[in-house]
Amino acid sequence: MSKQIHTPTLSRIDDHSATSTTFVIEPLHTGYGMTLGNSLRRVLLSSISGAAITAFKIEGATHEFTTVKGVKEDVVDIMLNLKSIRFRVYSQEPQTLRIVKKGKGTVTAKDIQVNADVEIVNPTQVIATIDDDKATFTMDLVIETGRGYRSIDESATKKASDMIALDAIFSPVLRVRYKVENTRVGQATDLDKLLLTVDTDASITPRDAFEEASAILVNQYTALAGQTRVEAPAPLIDSATKAADEGDEAPALMTPIEDLNLSARTTNALINNEIHTLKDLFSLGDAELRDLKGFGSKALDEVKEKMAELEL
Numbered sequence: 001m002s003k004q005i006h007t008p009t010l011s012r013i014d015d016h017s018a019t020s021t022t023f024v025i026e027p028l029h030t031g032y033g034m035t036l037g038n039s040l041r042r043v044l045l046s047s048i049s050g051a052a053i054t055a056f057k058i059e060g061a062t063h064e065f066t067t068v069k070g071v072k073e074d075v076v077d078i079m080l081n082l083k084s085i086r087f088r089v090y091s092q093e094p095q096t097l098r099i100v101k102k103g104k105g106t107v108t109a110k111d112i113q114v115n116a117d118v119e120i121v122n123p124t125q126v127i128a129t130i131d132d133d134k135a136t137f138t139m140d141l142v143i144e145t146g147r148g149y150r151s152i153d154e155s156a157t158k159k160a161s162d163m164i165a166l167d168a169i170f171s172p173v174l175r176v177r178y179k180v181e182n183t184r185v186g187q188a189t190d191l192d193k194l195l196l197t198v199d200t201d202a203s204i205t206p207r208d209a210f211e212e213a214s215a216i217l218v219n220q221y222t223a224l225a226g227q228t229r230v231e232a233p234a235p236l237i238d239s240a241t242k243a244a245d246e247g248d249e250a251p252a253l254m255t256p257i258e259d260l261n262l263s264a265r266t267t268n269a270l271i272n273n274e275i276h277t278l279k280d281l282f283s284l285g286d287a288e289l290r291d292l293k294g295f296g297s298k299a300l301d302e303v304k305e306k307m308a309e310l311e312l
Contacts, residue, residue, distance in 0.1 A: 005029045005230070008036075008194075013207070019199060021206035026183050026193040033180030033192030040196060041176040043213040050203060051089040051118075051145045052168035053082045059138035064164050070135025073128050079166060081128070082141070085109045086121040086172070086201045089145050099139040104130050107137055118143060121203045146170040173209050175199040254279060266302050269294040 012024040028036060056079075061068050064075045073081070089095060095118050099111050107130065110123035130137050142163065152165045176198055183193035198206040255278045257270050273292045275281055281303070284292075289300050 019202050019206065020197065021210070022195055022197045023210055024193065024195055026191070027185045027188070028192035028194060030190050030192060033194045037178035037180060037194050037196060039217055040210075040213055041178055043216050044173045044176045044198060044209060045171060046148045047216055048171055048173050048204065048209050048212055049145060049147050050170040050172040051087040051143055052170050053085060053141050053166055054094075054144045054150070054168045055142040055163040055165050056082060057140045057163050068128075068137070070130055070132035071128050071137060072131050075164070078128050079164075081126055082166060083169065084122070085125050085127075086203045087143055088119040088121060088203050089117060089143060091117040092145060095143045097141045097143065099127070099137065099141070101130065101137045103135070104133045106130075112141065121201065144168070172201050172204045173198060174201055257281065260306055262302060262306060266295070266299040269299055
């Protein structure tokens with residue numbers, strides 16, 4: 001095991017849909033796949049900011065255990081429907097919105113009269129069904145921003161007495177799964193690769209949620225570290241990694257000759273001539289390689305085939 005704890009990289013991001021993304025993080029120090037995966041999962045599920053309805057009032061209903069004249073659903077069913085509405089709120093202040101719908105038909109989230117600070121993510125979400133042509137459905141909603149979960153008891157103390165409090169799930173992250181696999185970089189064969197899949201409710205992208213969770217963890221650990229700092233070595237780079245938009249000092253060029261899986265004869269010939277990395281190899285032309293001690297035309301052909309295989 002290496003004595004150094006190398007800094008990982010976000011090697012790949014796979015977007016499965018607008019609301020589901022897998023993040024591939026590697027290489028990680030031995031055992032850090034589980035450590036990082038579990039930490040990110042807990043923060044993603046509990047601490048990402050979102051918005052939810054925290055209280056409502058229906059004209060003609062004084063409490064949740066009642067019915068509304070001209071409406072098919074009772075208040076409890078309406079409460080459950082309200083919990084499924086997702087918002088983007090661009091203000092830290094609570095927002096009070098209204099629904100007024102007349103006549104027979106379905107009341108959906110699209111019927112909410114929004115303002116400039118509120119956007120409805122799923123406007124087709126059903127709220128109630130009016131089954132009387134002469135009925136008018138009037139409802140006031142309070143939308144707040146927050147993190148995690150807030151119970152009715154916590155909400156009730158902040159609402160007017162004529163409002164019915166609603167327990168709120170603010171988190172926009174629906175599910176987080178992670179898997180740890182083995183990975184190899186150079187001579188290090190005991191490293192971890194973390195695959196983290198994040199699903200959201202569309203009020204935030206998985207990438208934004210992932211970055212927010214990472215920033216939260218950074219802030220927490222930085223506060224605990226005090227003035228202590230650990231020097232982070234350069235990230236390990238796989239020999240197959242291509243260097244894009246980089247100069248001669250690109251990390252891929254520092255790959256050891258031993259990691260190219262050349263024949264023992266060719267590898268020994270290169271090392272005996274003080275050629276230890278891809279950078280050393282690329283600094284020589286065909287004629288110079290042929291002139292190397294113990295290095296002939298067959299070895300040169302082998303090297304060229306390997307370079308073509310690695311697309312270098």
